[in-house]
Amino acid sequence: MKKLRELAGLGPKSEAMLESIGIHDVDAFMGADPFEIYAQLKQQNIAVSRNMIYALIGAQEGVHWQQVAKHRKTEILFRLDDMGLA
16 A cells, blocks of 8 residues: 555655545545645644645645646635635
């Protein structure tokens, strides 16, 4: 079974953060809304930068996080703002 840290853009630290909010496998991660994951991490006072949302989206879509940031930054920031997380 593939581990979370093996997904593009995620590593051991990201895996530990995800596990701390109850996401222990790739299937659970892929089935979750990356914005909700980000919100849960923030609610747990886990120090995450905006790069984490880019990495979460990139890992789910198989795209490098920097490409997500470059091409979708405005869309993502609007969504985070709507959620009170920007």
